[in-house]
Amino acid sequence: MKNKVKEYKRRDNIAGYVMLAPWLFGFVLMYFLPMLISIYYSFTDYNLLNDAQVIGFDNYVRIFTNDDTFWQALKVTFIYTIFLVPLRLAFALIVAMLLNTKHRGLGLYRTIYYIPSIIGGSIAVSIVWQQIFGNKGVVMSLLSVLGINQEVSLLGNPKTALAVIILMGVWQFGSSMLIFLAALKQIPGSLYESAMVDGAKKPTIFFKITLPMLTPTIFFNLILQMVNGFRVFTESYVITDGGPLDSTLSYVLYLYRRAFTYFDMGYSCALAWILVIIIAVFTVVLFKTQNNWVYYESGGE
């Protein structure tokens, strides 16, 4: 019965903490302290200039009961994520299956399809997207060539503006495609061979072999992309600035405006924590559902 602490060698403790020290310093300065500060300010009225006034749960109460813009931003972000994630994954899977064949030039296609994912986060790409779908943009000029004269562009119309932003997200399917491609190559060829011997048709093979074997990858991607979906900002800020009529106002853009347009820091911190909780709930729910549809070969490790 050794003392638990003595299991660790003194020298290893020192070495461990020396190695960890830089990260630990950054963790405290950029995560732990900000987290504490953020929780505290979310219960205060604070505008950077005056001292923070503790107001209890007022910010949270105001957000849920007296803030239509919050509900709008939440709705926009939900719609964005609910459409973006499945569409992007479906597209990534279809293209990955297309590329998981034996043809020439596969490497070149893969590179071209991956480029949008690489540069997609750049504001330059958002600028291009704005110009393509905007008032004097590519779509409008094509339509007028075809003799269809539209008054409002897709981005100017509150009904379609969000769809344009979702399309930009789907366009960046490249990194999911690479992950699917790697996963497809891992599926043992013997499974397909025996299915062929049994005379299975292509759709059957897809739904009975390919898809089940991919579910761990799909699950991993689903969580990753969902978190990414909830934090959309640049597109919403650059392409439409949340408009028209708040139809593309993302949650993070609203949080940003609360903090740096209205200087309502306390309120903004409260919004941030609500987002953290929403993401946590969705992650937990997804993890709970995984037993029902995710297939692990080794019996769910």
Place this chain on the structure above:
Amino acid sequence: MKSMHKKRKLDAVIFHVVACVIGFFMIYPMLWLLASSFKSNETMFTNTYSLIPEVFDAATNYMNAWEGVAGVSFLTFLGNTVFVTVLAMVGCVFISLLAAYAFTRIKFLGGKFWFSCVMVTLMIPSQVMVVPQYIILRRLNLVDTRIALVLPWFFGTAFFIFMLVQFFRGVPKELDEAAEIDGCGKIAILFKILVPVVKPAIMTASIFAFYWVWQDFFQPLIFMNTPSKFTLSLALNLFLDPNTYNNYGALFAMSLLSLLPALIIFIIFQRYLVEGIAMDGIKG
């Protein structure tokens, strides 16, 4: 036999047609940006869709882009971006590497606890932390300095620590035990034995770090005020203000110039990216 051959050929044709159509849509926005950066401002919005400029005016556009915006030259923005990106990238990868090594190869008190802290930060989006980070940087008098843009990245990120931990776990411990018997210290083991083995993972992390910091827009937007300290992505944002500017040719030229380093790095190092992503995705 012959019909088999014919069918194969038809398959290949269909494949290439489909792949090229998809490829066109993937690449069109970039080609459009390139073409538009060559168009003169007067003809910019006649037949906007066209990839062939009616009137070439690349010289004016790129000269204007080079002059920059708000009295600050393009080179200054580029210099700021390189400074921030290089410093953030080196710090981020190196410190993540040290942490991942400690977590996988050294048994120390509290190690498991700190690793669970890493996993928590993995789930918290950086956008959520940015307001309190701003408040702290303001207290430290660091707002509106380039250091403010480096700090959030410099001390490593959970994503890289997690990724490198996965890689280290794949390296047999016998390797470092043998080295230890030969009299190697912990630091020598890390740099002489492990780093060469996980070099691809380090490359992947470095390239990712480059992209994230180079293209970051949210943090600069919040932390910076003075145009002479802006990074490229913020400088582009200055161009967008419709009240002060509508020089689209220069905007497109500058957008393209800001993307160029990212594209060049991608073309040179794409092997590491492709392998790295595939690896992360499967290990999950």
